[in-house]
Amino acid sequence: MPSPRLRNKNKGAPLRRAAPFRRRLVVMAKVPVAGRVKTRLAAEVGVAAAVRCARACTAAVLQRIGTDARWLTTVAVTPDGACRSPARPRGLEVEPQGSGDLGMRMQRLFDRAGPGPVVIVGTDVPDIARVHVAAAFRLLGGHAAVLGPATDGGYWLIGMARRPHVPRPFAGVRWSSPHALADTLANLRGRRVARVATLPDVDTPADLARSAASIGRVVHPL
Numbered sequence: 001m002p003s004p005r006l007r008n009k010n011k012g013a014p015l016r017r018a019a020p021f022r023r024r025l026v027v028m029a030k031v032p033v034a035g036r037v038k039t040r041l042a043a044e045v046g047v048a049a050a051v052r053c054a055r056a057c058t059a060a061v062l063q064r065i066g067t068d069a070r071w072l073t074t075v076a077v078t079p080d081g082a083c084r085s086p087a088r089p090r091g092l093e094v095e096p097q098g099s100g101d102l103g104m105r106m107q108r109l110f111d112r113a114g115p116g117p118v119v120i121v122g123t124d125v126p127d128i129a130r131v132h133v134a135a136a137f138r139l140l141g142g143h144a145a146v147l148g149p150a151t152d153g154g155y156w157l158i159g160m161a162r163r164p165h166v167p168r169p170f171a172g173v174r175w176s177s178p179h180a181l182a183d184t185l186a187n188l189r190g191r192r193v194a195r196v197a198t199l200p201d202v203d204t205p206a207d208l209a210r211s212a213a214s215i216g217r218v219v220h221p222l
Helices: 039-045 047-065 080-084 102-112 130-139 180-187 205-210
Strands: 024-030 072-078 093-096 118-121 145-149 155-160 193-195
Touching (some): 024 047, 130 145, 145 180
Antiparallel strands (some): 118 155, 145 155
């Protein structure tokens, strides 16, 4: 027998249960469509190989960190229509990233998540491990934000404690440039910011060869 819904005594409308306080991990993922993923890599290894790489990177990251009980994982996909696709990730919550540049989309994810610290990662860094995510959440116990630098001047992880309010660190960030990390840190000036491990992206054939062990042969349906 289903449990009765709580109702507002004054209006008779159902009351929404408050979302529980949780550590929340958001994995931002692109549907691996030719010409839209791994474009730098595609210029050197071909579009088909780049798509296979993107698919394998996504699979490896979700398999490695997506099922850890220490945090609640959501996959934020683009384009938004992928939320309704039969090929969406199984066993994980899926939500749309929405419109706008990378900063606008990440800010939206931070703003709308339930209560608790939030860490966002992408799928372009296949070396992401559970130990990195666990370290980020641990650091958020004493810092306003945490960043995982990438070797190209960007970053592969950003987390925020979101208390007493949600910072807005993405204004004017020069995305896809060597300045992305520095610009974000400048926006967080005056707050306690920690860092986790520096990890490489996969943008060249050499990167792909180096990360082969991390990517493996797993193929995810996304």
